[in-house]
Amino acid sequence: MFQRKIKPFLYLGIFYLIISLILRIIFLLHPITTVSFGFLEITKVICIGLLNDIFVFTLASTLLAAYFLFLSNSKYKKPYGYINFGILVLFFLYILLIPNNIFDQYGGSVTEVVLAFVGVKIIFFGLMLFLPSKRIKIRNILYFIALLLYVLLIIFNAVSEYFFYNEFGVRYNFIAVDYLIYTNEVIGNIIESYPVVPLFLAILIATLAVTWFIYKKTKDELLELPNFKQKMILLGTFTVLGSISLFGVTSCMQIRSNNVFADEIENNGLPKFYWAFTHNELDYLQFYPQISQQKAEKNFLSLYAEPSLSRNVTSEQPELKKNVVLISIESLSADFMKHYGGTLKITPFLDSLADRSIMFTNLYATGNRTVRGLEALTLCIPPTAGESVIKRDDNKNKFTTGSVFKSKGYDVKFLYGGYSYFDNMQDFFAGNGYDIVDRNNFKPEEITFANVWGVADEDMAKKAIQTMNAEAKSGKPFFNHWMTVSNHRPFTYPDGRIDIPGTAKSRDGGVKYTDYALRKFFEMAKKQVWYKNTVFVIIADHCASSAGKTELPMDKYRIPAMIFSEGFIQPQKFDKLMSQIDIMPTLFGLLNFNYTSKFLGQDVFKKEFQPKAYIATYQDLGLVKDGYLTIISPIKKIKQYSLQLESSSLAPEFRLYYHEKLMKHPDQKLVNDAVSAYQSTSFWLKEKKLNR
Known part of the structure; x- marks a missing residue:
């Protein structure tokens, strides 16, 4: 009897394991998986993956076990059935009518969700209580619904994991958690990027077919409900298996190798999502290697001419109160541009502008998200473990590029074509003294095209010119930070602007359209009276993709950057290694600004500048220095790679790909340098020493 109940x-378990195996094989063969696997490694990935899936399904199936535990006919017998029904009704009325009930304390939609759940429970309980002859049919319907939800979750999760891997080359992480929070943008992005109707129709058909098959094979098990003894066996079995599986899932997540893709593919997305959801900030001192705080700060601050967190930056030349326009471009990898070795000819304007600018040929983004790029350009600090400062609660009153400009009498604004509440940008920039111009500031007639991420970049360009003209009339210099949006999936834009139609939804088209919009912006700007007194900083926020052979693939962090000002900036190429956090201190140096700095980036034209770059994910923190990439990770792990440019006939500034060779014995000085930078930054943020 018990064997039949399982x-x-x-059936569900076998279905889940088959789907997971298919997904794992797809990941192994996916073009984004840029590493080859030997037979033994494939076997390891499949076996550990299978073990992971068994553990995860066991934990997930405890809900189905609970469903079977509560199957009973006795709860409908007189008078208990009527008492239970009355309790449910009274509970429903309590939630509905009593203000500030216990569920209201949780805020959000908790009360509505509980109310709906109890309401549905009352309906089905009442039907089974008052229509005993229909009880089996009603129970079968509920059982079918339970199976349907399980099958739907299995299929939908597999499809979601595929598209997530297709975009980022990893299983679920912080980005997936963000996507749950910003549902409007994400759902809109999905609708505009993929054939949603056929996709969801296929998911629905597959779900119904599989559910019906399992239902037909197992529905007879409900004709005879489990007795008390069988329920206790079921409870005991799942208590033991659940405990083993919980330990097993945790242990499997700790298994790491030198092959990042192998680690991701053999993992299971659901526990990774849960981990990301519960670890959006990582305590550096708890998870990462460390040295004494005094030693860390002394070592890190030795990089600067004045070894102090607050340093006086002075210039022998008079300050130049030029307007500054900082344009951070969405997802612009260096190799999109001809000047960085690109061959697609999709950035003709930016390439022409680079010829007239200071072009930084060896610059690396701090992360792989927009908020990391904004953090680097605004706070000029190395990235820290967990979520970007922009997304944290303590994100206000920081020492920022905007605060330096404000101290010089500038108008300071953040310009964004979308709704700036996304990614907490509005809270961060407003909380640090920036005025905000976003989609809320557009009149309907000012929008010629928009998608879920915001108005087209050319519409934002026109709004930017309008904003800058108004600022110029005030007689004050201005600093505007403009974040573009069009080079983002779904890569849609107005037709007729470039030779790639917006309906193609291609990244190449998104890049080329943004380049077109920037050309239009500069054509309009050149006609304005403030143009010749303005410095333009153009830089990517991050690369288009972050997937690679190692935790932090160098080529997936290299971004283009240039500083342009007609009649002021003399064209040159700066080819020393540098970080995204060095750009704004370098600009302040070009403007001869005198100020007290807490920036951790450096002016690259100062003699004390030391070539280096900080690159990171939400958990792997890297320092690139002296030909090595040193990575520190949770559980106090340390890895170091020697870096060699892959042989090529191209000039060094065009070579994008490094061969990263794992070192058996890391250079301890470089390890200490990496630890010092990240430990000090994390400590100063926690102690609010990087505030104004």
Whole structure:
């Protein structure tokens, strides 16, 4: 009898394992998986993956086990059935009518969700209580719904994981958590990027077919409900298996190798999502290697001419109160541009502008998200473990590029074509003294095209010119930070602007359209009276993709950057290694600004500048220095790679790809340099020493 009761679990489990295996094989063969696997490594990935899936399904199936535990006919017998029904009704009325009930304390939609759940429970309980002859049919309907939800979750999760891997080359992480929070933008992005109707129709058909098959094979198990003894066996079995599986999932997540893709593919997305959801900030001192705080700060601050967190930056030349326009471009990898070795000819304007600018040929983004790029350009600090400062609660009153400009009498604004509440940008920039111009400031007639991420970049360009003209009339210099949006999936834009139609939804088209919009912006700007007194900083926020052979693939962090000002900036190429956090201190140096700095980036034209770059994910923190990439990770792990440019006939500034060779014995000085930078930054943020 008991063996028959576990048939639903067996059918669902086998289905889940098959789907997971298919998904794992797809990941192994996916073009984004830029590493080859030997037979033994494939076997390891499949075996550990299978173990992971068994553990995850066991934990997930405890809900189905609970469903079987509560199957009973006795709860409908007189008078208990009527008492239970009355309690449910009273509970429903309590939630509905009593203000500030216990569920209201949780805020959000908790009360509505509980109310709906109890309401549905009352309906089905009442039907089974008052229509005993229909009880089996009603129970079968509920059982079918339970199976349907499980099958739908299995299929939908597999599809979601595929598209997530297709975009980022990893299983679920912080980005997936963000996507749940910003549902409007994400759902809109999905609708505009993929054939949603056929996709969801296929998911629905597959779900119904699989559910019906399992239901037909197992529905007879409900004709005879489990007795008390069988329920206790079921409870005991799942208590033991659940405990083992919880330990197993945790242990499997700790298995790491030198092959990042292998680690990701053998993992299971659901526990990774849970981990990301519960670890959006990582305590550096708890998870990462460390040295004494005094030693860390002394070592890190030795980089600067004045070894102090607050340093006086002075110039022998008079300050130049030029307007500054900082344009951070969405997802612009260096190799999109001809000047960085690109061959697609999709950035003709930016390439022409680079010829007339200071072009930084060896610059690396701090992360792989927009908020990391904004953090680097605004706070000029190395990235820290967990979420960007922009997304944290303590994100206000920081020492920022905007605060330096404000101290010089500038108008300071953040310009964004979308709704700036996304990614907490509005809270961060407003909380640090920036005025904000975003989609809320557009009149309907000012928008010629928009998608879920915001108005087209050319519409934002026109709004930017309008904003700058108004600022110039005030007689004050201005600093505007403009974040573009069009080079983002779904890569849609107005037709007729470039030779790639917006309906193609291609990244190449998105890049080329943004380049077109920037050309239009500069054509309009050149006609304005403030143009010749303005410095333009153009830089990417991050690369288009972050997937690679190692935790931090160098080529996936290299971004283009240039500083342009007609009649002021003399064209040159700066080819020393540098970080995204060095750009704004370098600009302040070009403007001869005198100020007290807490920036951790450096002016690259100062003699004390030391070539280096900080690159990171939400958990792997890297320092590139002296030909090595040193990575520190949770559980106090340390890895170091020697870096060699892959042989090529191209000039060094065009070579994008490094061969990263794992070192058996890391250079301890470089390890200490990496630890010092990240430990000090994390400590100063926690102690609010990087505030104004």
